[in-house]
Structures are given as C-alpha cells and as structure tokens.
Amino acid sequence: MGEIEGKAIVYSGYGDPKKHLKAIKFKVREPEEKEVVLRLMACPINPSDLNQVQGTYLALPPMTTELDPETPCAVGGNEAAFEVIKVGRGVTKFQAGDWALPTRGNFGTWRTHAIAHEDQMNLIKDRSGITPVQAATVSVNLATAHRLLTKFADMKPGDWFIQNAGNSGVCRAATQLGKLWGYKSISVVRKRPDFEQLKAELKSLGADQVVTEDEIAQPEFTQTVKQWIGDAPLKLALNCVGGESCLNIASQLSEDGHLVTYGSMSKKPIMVPGSQTVFKNVTSHGCWLSGWAAKHPHDRYLLVLELLKLVAEGKIKDVPNTQHTWSEDQSVEEFQKTYFEALDANLNGKGKQIFIMK
C-alpha cells in the first residue's frame, strides 16, 4: 500500500458532538486474507449519526483501539460509498475499482480509508448512471421512506398519506416514491419566511399538498383535508417529530389508518387522539431501519439495489445538499476543520451536508 495516512472523525465519549468529535490520523495497513482496503468516495451527516454521538440512540458502535491504541474510540457516521483500492488474497467478491457500501450500520463512515472483511461490504455491480453522492445516500433516507410506504398500510394508487418534517430527506424520498406509485401526499412543514418557495419545490417533487404545522394544528383544518382527499382514504401518517405535530397528523387518519414513527425529533411522546385509536381503529407502529437492517442485511441490500436503479433511471431526484471536499494530502487539522464547517451547517439547519473525496 505504500504509506497511506488515513484520517477519521471519532469520539471517545458521549455528549455534545461539537465537544466529543475530533479528527485523528492512522496508518492504513495491508489487507489480510479476506479483507479489502477502502477509500471513501462520499458520505453524509445524518441526524441519527449525531444521536449516536449524543448517546441517545439505541444501537451504539463499540469503542475500539483499532485506530488509536491509547484511547478506545468509535468512528462516526453510518452511510457512505467507498471504492475498493486493494483486496486480500482470499477475497472473491471484490476487485480494485469496485464500489462498495457497508452492509450494516455502525461501520463508521466518516473516514478517508477503512479496512473491512469482504462480508462487511456490499458490491454495487451496476453503477451506470449513479454518482458517488447518490450511492452514498440511498441506504438510510430512501430505504426508510420505502419501508414506511410499503410495510404498514395497504396503499393503493389514489390513497393518501401525510407526513411531518416534510422538508427532510426521508420525506422528500417518500414524496417521490409515493408519486411514482400513484399515492397522494400532504407534507407538513414548519412555518418559515420562504414557505411559498419550499411549497413549490416540494410540489415539484410530487407533493399534492404542502401545509404548515400552524395550519394543521387548527381543528377546523380537518375539513380542508377532507375536501382535498374527497372519498379517498388517508391511510398512512409518517411521523419523525412526535408530540403535537404527531397528534396533528394522526388526527387526519381515516378509519383503520396507520401512524408510523421513525424518529422523535421533538423528544416528546408519540401521541394519537383516544377517539382515533378506539373508534377509528388507528394503529401506531415504529419503524427503525437500522434494527431491521441488522436482522435482514440481505433484504436491505436488495432494497438498496432497487433504489439505486430508480436513481439511475432519474426517477428520484437528489436531496439538495452542500458538498465539502476532503483530500488525501490535507493535514488532519484541515480534515477536521472541513468536518466542523459541515457539522455547524448541519446543526444550523442548513440542510444535508455531504463529504466527497477529491
């Protein structure tokens, strides 16, 4: 391998990401028999990555001395596309130049290089029409949206769903997948100065209606929703906020409807009106992609391939994002500076931040 110096964003304790994350450098060693050496192509910051650093996420990666013999640490991040740059003598699945995605969460993706057992990676065999950024961003948001729309309600073309945090990556993905499959959607977003612009953008992705949290919180708004949907059922409410926001979207569900929660940004409980639950038989479910993927890694792989195909065909647009460049020859200080600029943008609500390797 010559002398490659890898860099990674790691943490050794849980709490405020700005206090606990730091960059370290390490020597990229030779691969063993069944191992591959990986070079990052692209990786995003996802909200659940930061929940792991905060220690509030259920599945936390083990802290190891693999990269720093002095201080056990975990590499942050869970989603990335890597290029295979060298393979061990016993590797059969990969060759140099292949694109590879981690099979599971907790791989630690905020790093320039990694060594992995070939079984820890999935090969992206057909990458025609796919960019590294696209390959690096289908495994979490798009996969979550796919499961939310397919696993809980028996959605048919013409059926409606409603979702809060309508501006998020998962919601943009659900809006587009829903549109592809003939479902109609209502996206609820927070009131903001650029609401009309965002509304137009979400409608261009396929949202049928876009409303603010303030509007949907008005009891009389239920009548407006009824006018929109007519006789069609509103079968599914997708929640990643909790609290009042959850209550407001759950309140719109038709009889036998399903509320599915995949996050709780507000840290408030999941809420459904008692009358919806008892008289309308509304069921509330949880959907945790990482938990499912850990139990069904092959199904996750098949889902990722299906999603990449849709992306390659131009059926799903990229989430708006800001890209930051890492390079092999920059210092660990520069590497860390780039990370924190992106982290600050993420924490300040500036949308999806993605690192690409030059």
Place this chain on the structure above:
Amino acid sequence: MGEIEGKAIVYSGYGDPKKHLKAIKFKVREPEEKEVVLRLMACPINPSDLNQVQGTYLALPPMTTELDPETPCAVGGNEAAFEVIKVGRGVTKFQAGDWALPTRGNFGTWRTHAIAHEDQMNLIKDRSGITPVQAATVSVNLATAHRLLTKFADMKPGDWFIQNAGNSGVCRAATQLGKLWGYKSISVVRKRPDFEQLKAELKSLGADQVVTEDEIAQPEFTQTVKQWIGDAPLKLALNCVGGESCLNIASQLSEDGHLVTYGSMSKKPIMVPGSQTVFKNVTSHGCWLSGWAAKHPHDRYLLVLELLKLVAEGKIKDVPNTQHTWSEDQSVEEFQKTYFEALDANLNGKGKQIFIMK
C-alpha cells in the same frame, strides 16, 4: 298481554346525563309475527352508556318516536338480561321463560319491558349456575377483557401484562381471566386512603402486583418492574385512561410489546415514548368492543357463551356492585327516583350500579 305499563329511562338530546335522562311510561303492545316481549331481569350502568348520553361516543342510538309519539328519544343502556314473557306466532328461537341478551349495542336496556325481533336477541340456553345479574354483566366488561388479552399480543403462561384503572370492571375481569390462563399482571390504581385494602382485594382476584399511578410515574420505578418480571416479557399494556397514565404503562413494555387502548377516561391523547415506538417496536392498537360486535355479532355471542360458562363454573367472581330494585307496580316517579340514586352513586365513584326487577 293484558295492560302492562312499561317504564324506560330515555334521553332526547345530548349532554349532562343528570339533565337529559328522564323516565317515561309506555304501553307494552302485543308482539308481531317474529317478535318477542321481554321483561327486564337486570341491567347495569356502564361508563360508555353515559358517554352516549353525553354525545361523546361514536355509536349513538337513533332517536325514535316508538315510546313517545311527541318527542323522539332513545332508551339508555346497552347491557341487560331479559326474560321472554310472550312470543309472536312465527317465533322459533324463543319460548316464554327463556333468558335473552341483546345481540348488539344500542338496544336500549334501561327499561322494564321491550319488544324485539327475535333476531335482535341471543338465547341463553344453558343458564344453570348463572344469576340474572351475572347474565346481565358479561357482554361488556368481561367480553372486552377477553379480547384485550387474546387479540393483540401472543400471550403465553408466565408472560406479564400491565393495566391502568386497575379497579375498573374491565381490569378486574382481565386480572381474573389472566390468572386463569397463567398470565401475570400489574394493576395500576389511583392513590387512595384505602389503597392497602384495594390491593389485597385485587390480589385475591389474581393480580400479581398492585401499584399507584404516583409510584409508576417515577422513572426509577422501571427498575422495580424489571425486578418483578425478571426475564419474562411484559407483552401487553391495557389502557383506558390515556395521557400520562398511558405513557407510564406503555413505558414498561418489553421489545415488540403492544399497547391496547379501549377507553380514554382522561380525554387526553394516547401516548407512547418515541424510543419505545422506534427502538423497541412497540405497537399501539385500539379495541372497541361495540364496533367489533356490530360487525361480528355471532362471534360476540360465542364469546358471551364462553364467558357465561366460566362464570357458572365459579372461575370469575362478580364485580362488586350495588343493586337497586325496580318493580312492575311502582310509579314512573319512583322508577325514575331509583334510577337517579344509582346514577348519583355511579357519578360519585361508588362502583358498579345494577338494577334488578323484583
């Protein structure tokens, strides 16, 4: 029929039961071809009966001029045991002297007499060992408890369930059915001066643990619950309160647990912690007995027969109750006075009130 004067407790508008309920008298007419004439044996006041008068219940009986040509009204009450006293010439299912229960809700049971199509009534063929009061009180609370324990979680002997409003009729029924089937239970009750007495009583019915709402609201109480249940799963939480009480019992559920709501006494939303929903895959369901029974009347009948068998075998104790006597020769004013004494006792938390016919 000679000249039988029937009496009934009716309402012509929705709101405060003490303002809207009143007694009326009516002439009991001859039965038509397929009709039976019924004489009340016993009927209770159930909480959902009063929700109907308040207009807050989803299924409301139609107001008709059957009993009072001047003012359309509905007879209150949904549960009763009747004796058949006369049958129409085409009736095949019943003969005079038979015991009969309404097949569905909204029959209007707070009345001394009723005329019904034979298809509106279920025959209790084998009544050995069953009192009228028992026959009049299996169709709602016991049937609800049976469905709560059997239709949502895959309960096995040794599994645990938890329930709020542990002093209620449904909870007492669930405690006893659970005990019969080998399930272990935690009943949560409001703090009260006679807590130790109530605890002893509920334990005598089969409750394994009895705690107050205040105790279960302490975050550290989760450890106590864990000590109680050990390695066994807490698969089911039964909720008829909503709000914080619901949140506190749902918080105790094991992975893949089920919260089932059959009422919302507090009028507050159903609440589950986000982490339970997402990471522990806790599902929240509604269970509405009347809605199910309306769609599956024969299944309800089979369930009632199964429950009456358990009652006849002495496997289920009667809910503690206060009995009030109605008689054929009392005036409508006396009849109404007796009703309101029972209603006041019900509204003042004095437990289950039952009317029996002398």
